[in-house]
Amino acid sequence: MGEKTFLALVMFVMAYxxxxxxxxxxxxxxxxxGDESLLTFCGPYMGNIHPNPTFDxxxxxTSVFDKAMATGQGIRDLCxxxxxxxxxxxxxxxxxxxxxxxxxxxxSFSMELCIEx
Numbered sequence: 001m002g003e004k005t006f007l008a009l010v011m012f013v014m015a016y017x018x019x020x021x022x023x024x025x026x027x028x029x030x031x032x033x034g035d036e037s038l039l040t041f042c043g044p045y046m047g048n049i050h051p052n053p054t055f056d057x058x059x060x061x062t063s064v065f066d067k068a069m070a071t072g073q074g075i076r077d078l079c080x081x082x083x084x085x086x087x088x089x090x091x092x093x094x095x096x097x098x099x100x101x102x103x104x105x106x107x108s109f110s111m112e113l114c115i116e117x
Contacts, residue, residue, distance in 0.1 A: 028089075032081035038064040039085055042099060046091040058103035065100065069108050079114035086115065 028039050037060035045053040053061070068074035086096060097111050 046095045048092045082114040
């Protein structure tokens with residue numbers, strides 16, 4: 001009987017961990033069209049679930065930031081996305097601000113624009 005209880009507890013913890021670290025497309029606001037990979041791969045870091053961004057997070061962030069910096073409108077769209085999605089996905093301001101630096105991404109704009117609205 002003890003083994004079944006332990007196994008059930010382990011399965012619960014695994015399922016909870018998976019749910020806590022995965023963001024679904026339904027949680028991503030429509031204003032983030034094209035920025036889903038940043039929110040999906042970096043969500044666990046910006047939501048303070050993981051202490052450091054993963055390789056996939058930095059790869060997605062580099063792609064999304066590069067695309068945004070190609071035009072002024074791209075930067076506005078990305079910042080609007082982060083201002084809307086951040087509170088919904090419970091992103092931490094400090095983690096959002098630090099993402100470019102920890103992923104070694106050089107931005108042509110301040111991340112403060114994407115947080116303060």
